[in-house]
Amino acid sequence: MTVTFSDFIRESANWAFLAIAVPTLFAGWRTVTSNNIVRAVLYLVISLAGSAALFFMLGAEFVGWTVVLVYIGAVIILFLIGIMITRAPLGRDSELSQPRSVRAPAALLSTAMFGLITWAMVDAFGSDSIGEFEPTSTSDLSGLIFDRFVIPFEVVSFVLLAALIGGIALARKDEEEDQG
Amino acid sequence: MTIIQFLIVSSALFSFGLYGVITRKNAVLVLASVELMLAAVNINLVTFDVYLRDANHAGQIFSLFIIALAAAEVGIGIAIILMIYRNRQSANVDEFDSMRG
Numbered sequence: 435m436t437v438t439f440s441d442f443i444r445e446s447a448n449w450a451f452l453a454i455a456v457p458t459l460f461a462g463w464r465t466v467t468s469n470n471i472v473r474a475v476l477y478l479v480i481s482l483a484g485s486a487a488l489f490f491m492l493g494a495e496f497v498g499w500t501v502v503l504v505y506i507g508a509v510i511i512l513f514l515i516g517i518m519i520t521r522a523p524l525g526r527d528s529e530l531s532q533p534r535s536v537r538a539p540a541a542l543l544s545t546a547m548f549g550l551i552t553w554a555m556v557d558a559f560g561s562d563s564i565g566e567f568e569p570t571s572t573s574d575l576s577g578l579i580f581d582r583f584v585i586p587f588e589v590v591s592f593v594l595l596a597a598l599i600g601g602i603a604l605a606r607k608d609e610e611e612d613q614g
Numbered sequence: 615m616t617i618i619q620f621l622i623v624s625s626a627l628f629s630f631g632l633y634g635v636i637t638r639k640n641a642v643l644v645l646a647s648v649e650l651m652l653a654a655v656n657i658n659l660v661t662f663d664v665y666l667r668d669a670n671h672a673g674q675i676f677s678l679f680i681i682a683l684a685a686a687e688v689g690i691g692i693a694i695i696l697m698i699y700r701n702r703q704s705a706n707v708d709e710f711d712s713m714r715g
Contacts, residue, residue: 447615455623462627462650466634471643478646481627485653488620492664497656497674497681504681509649509688516642516692520705532637532708540636548629555621564615564665575671583675590682597686604693 451491458484469530471522475513479506493569496576620661627654641695641705645688652684 442448461480468474482505489498517524531537579587627650634647656677663673699705 442616442619445615448619451615451619455619459623459626459630462630465650466630466638466643466647471640474643475646478649481650482653485627485657488623488657489660491615492620492660494660494664494674497660497677500678500681501653501656504685505649505653509685512688512692513642513646516645516695519696520640520642520699522640522642522705529706530638530640530643532639537637540633543636544629544633547632548625551625551628552622555625556618559617559621562617562665564617564661567664567667570664570671570674575674578671579675579678582670586679590679594682594686597689601689601693604690604697 447491451488454484454487454491458488467531469526469528470524471517471527471530472514472524474530475510475517478513479510482506482510492564493567495569496572617661617665620657624654624657624661627651627657639706639708641698641707641710642692644707645691645695649684649688652680656680 458481461477461484464477465474465481468477482501486498486501486506489495489501523529532540631647631649631651631654634650635644638644638647659673659677659680661673663671663677666673695705698710702709
């Protein structure tokens with residue numbers, strides 16, 4: 435099941451893929467380079483929405499909608515609250531990133547990381563096609579979560595409870611501090 | 615569709631996240647870069663789940679767990695940043711150096 439580049443261009447689904455992947459990567463790049471802190475977080479929204487769209491392309495509808503609800507709906511709000519509460523400068527600010535002496539080695543390291551991962555992936559999977567696949571049905575997924583994966587699921591709910599209590603305990607002001 | 619096109623997007627997003635974790639000064643943006651890396655990992659897991667036709671859908675369920683844990687991580691992370699901000703009036707990771715020898 436190998437695919438050549440001309441086959442890749444001919445398939446219409448791949449044009450949809452490129453239309454999703456290019457904005458996703460651009461937004462991901464701007465998330466880590468933008469000089470405006472609110473824009474960086476809003477670019478993160480675009481990048482995560484792109485990843486949700488890729489999940490839809492792969493037929494993983496439930497995971498895609500979970501990303502939309504949890505990431506775009508909740509986590510981004512947390513980020514914006516975090517920005518406002520720490521009174522970060524809201525306009526353009528060149529102090530958001532490290533100086534060039536740190537950025538250059540970081541760029542080198544992340545490029546090397548990209549090259550290494552991509553080389554390993556191409557070496558292992560080459561141009562294998564995913565082939566025809568059915569969308570994953572949510573009822574199958576929920577059946578598995580509450581049957582085979584029920585113990586990890588319960589553990590995750592305890593982790594969320596612990597995070598909830600821990601978040602309240604960390605973020606609330608000490609009463610003694612208020613009085614003093 | 616080939617599998618490698620999804621994997622390349624995922625590894626590029628992961629590298630951007632790595633770059634952001636190293637170069638960002640604001641602690642909230644460091645967390646945002648970590649989210650970018652987690653999103654890349656999720657793309658990888660779902661791609662392989664579909665590619666391998668796993669009857670247990672382990673990849674998709676694992677990515678659901680990652681999403682839940684990432685939400686918990688951001689909640690705690692923002693609470694810790696808020697705590698540090700109260701004590702030091704700064705969210706700049708360069709100034710959190712009291713453990714430096």
